[in-house]
Amino acid sequence: MLNENFDYDLFVIGAGSGGVRAARLAAHSGAKVAIAEKYRIGGTCVIRGCIPKKFLSYSSKFSKHNIVAKSFGWEYNDANFSWKSLIKNKDKQIQKLSLIYQTNMENSGVRIIKSSANIIDNHTIVLDDKKKYSAKKILIATGAKPFFPKINGIEHVISSDDFFDLKDLPSKVIIVGGGYIALEFASIISGLGSKCELIYRGDKLLKNFDADISEIILKELQSNKLSIKLNTNVTEISKVEDHYKLKLDDGTFTHSDIILYATGRHPDIECLNSNGMIKTDTYGRIIVNKSFQTSIPNIYAIGDVSNNYQLTPVAIREAMIFVRNEFEKQDVKYKIENIPTAVFSNPEIGTVGMTENEALLKYKKIDIYTSTFRSLYYTLTDLTDKTFIKMLVDNKSQKLLGFHMIGDDAAEIAQLMSVLINKNIKKSDLDNTIPLHPTTAEEIMTMRNKITKEL
Ligand code: NDP
Numbered sequence: 001m002l003n004e005n006f007d008y009d010l011f012v013i014g015a016g017s018g019g020v021r022a023a024r025l026a027a028h029s030g031a032k033v034a035i036a037e038k039y040r041i042g043g044t045c046v047i048r049g050c051i052p053k054k055f056l057s058y059s060s061k062f063s064k065h066n067i068v069a070k071s072f073g074w075e076y077n078d079a080n081f082s083w084k085s086l087i088k089n090k091d092k093q094i095q096k097l098s099l100i101y102q103t104n105m106e107n108s109g110v111r112i113i114k115s116s117a118n119i120i121d122n123h124t125i126v127l128d129d130k131k132k133y134s135a136k137k138i139l140i141a142t143g144a145k146p147f148f149p150k151i152n153g154i155e156h157v158i159s160s161d162d163f164f165d166l167k168d169l170p171s172k173v174i175i176v177g178g179g180y181i182a183l184e185f186a187s188i189i190s191g192l193g194s195k196c197e198l199i200y201r202g203d204k205l206l207k208n209f210d211a212d213i214s215e216i217i218l219k220e221l222q223s224n225k226l227s228i229k230l231n232t233n234v235t236e237i238s239k240v241e242d243h244y245k246l247k248l249d250d251g252t253f254t255h256s257d258i259i260l261y262a263t264g265r266h267p268d269i270e271c272l273n274s275n276g277m278i279k280t281d282t283y284g285r286i287i288v289n290k291s292f293q294t295s296i297p298n299i300y301a302i303g304d305v306s307n308n309y310q311l312t313p314v315a316i317r318e319a320m321i322f323v324r325n326e327f328e329k330q331d332v333k334y335k336i337e338n339i340p341t342a343v344f345s346n347p348e349i350g351t352v353g354m355t356e357n358e359a360l361l362k363y364k365k366i367d368i369y370t371s372t373f374r375s376l377y378y379t380l381t382d383l384t385d386k387t388f389i390k391m392l393v394d395n396k397s398q399k400l401l402g403f404h405m406i407g408d409d410a411a412e413i414a415q416l417m418s419v420l421i422n423k424n425i426k427k428s429d430l431d432n433t434i435p436l437h438p439t440t441a442e443e444i445m446t447m448r449n450k451i452t453k454e455l
Pocket residue numbers: 149176177178179180181182184200201202206207262263264265310311341342343344
């Protein structure tokens with residue numbers, strides 16, 4: 001396929017979930033492809049995001065599972081947790097995954113270049129060693145990196161990226177933020193037995209989620225290991241002997257071994273070389289059209305670096321659409337809606353479709369079904385864990401609009417509910433389905449507790 005005027009048909013910058021998928025698929029379709037990565041193959045999701053986070057999250061749940069195990073007759077001598085062995089096992093698996101990504105690309109004929117890459121003109125990339133390559137199409141898939149607000153002492157904080165490599169588990173961690181990473185790491189740290197204090201500037205955790213989810217998760221997360229302070233900003237950080245002191249805007253101070261900022265991730269646009277050639281929005285995200293074209297038509301961007309959603313499966317879907325359309329002459333439309341999403345906190349959150357506010361605004365009259373119950377799994381213990389399920393239904397058409405859940409397996413269930421919402425099923429379809437007893441998901445088939453709201 002190679003156009004003789006260029007070294008490559010496609011040059012991908014960034015070997016994360018989106019970049020790797022695009023490179024591999026394009027090479028399969030016959031294109032001559034190179035990919036440049038400045039760090040490790042796998043990107044945020046594999047190396048310092050979804051996958052290692054899920055390992056830590058699984059580990060943190062054993063403190064509760066051990067209590068449940070006792071209620072089912074299991075007796076343990078002292079249960080001890082070793083951070084070092086968790087991190088060692090995690091590192092081993094991440095290394096394996098990174099290698100699989102690399103091998104898959106090599107087997108597909110992709111040339112892997114371990115270097116930063118900068119775009120110097122519409123068709124030219126320059127590497128660290130100053131070598132230049134030309135490409136007919138360039139795909140930017142460089143992801144995002146942690147954002148830190150500018151306050152005095154911010155150099156003392158770490159991001160979730162750094163947490164994975166700590167030598168020891170700190171005895172106390174302060175987390176700043178109220179989004180995905182803040183809640184997931186607060187659950188991990190407290191579940192592993194350390195103290196955690198979460199400080200959030202707003203009055204509603206996960207502010208874009210359904211309001212009931214925000215309210216319930218706030219109550220469910222707090223424990224003797226985890227405290228949450230809302231409506232609070234950190235104004236200054238200083239090092240005092242072997243720990244850090246934080247000044248808060250309510251005039252009080254707090255202390256911690258480690259401070260983790262989870263204040264969002266901003267696009268990594270170093271490869272643009274600050275030359276203003278490619279347009280970005282006010283958040284620094286590369287502006288793309290429905291075909292992922294940037295302001296320079298032969299340069300494309302997908303994943304967290306672009307102005308679409310910051311989620312791994314979205315980046316992978318974008319990579320697929322990009323290759324189908326640009327290298328296989330197909331016409332796949334970019335239509336991404338009803339993205340199921342989960343927060344792997346403890347308890348877990350799974351959600352898909354509209355929030356109550358969004359549904360009311362669009363449909364004007366909706367039926368809201370909710371159920372709060374104790375899962376059978378916990379009934380032999382004194383634990384007070386509850387499962388919460390909320391479903392939103394258009395009053396007129398009876399179409400299912402949204403599903404929100406807090407409790408065990410919420411993410412798994414939300415994934416399947418996303419199919420039902422995409423298929424426009426009605427509440428009666430659920431009512432007519434035989435529940436599978438005894439399960440948590442059977443509750444979805446038997447929801448009767450309804451209120452109707454109208455705008
Ligand atoms: P989020 O956008 O989820 O949350 C960022 C938080 O930081 C918000 O609570 C925000 O407050 C707060 N914040 C932003 N700026 C400041 C500031 N200057 N001072 C104080 N607080 C501030 O980002 P995360 O960092 O948690 O995660 C990054 C991205 O990674 C997410 O967008 C998500 O898409 C993805 N991700 C997905 C996961 C999953 O699918 N399970 C897991 C982890 C990450 P406010 O609400 O007031 O704006």
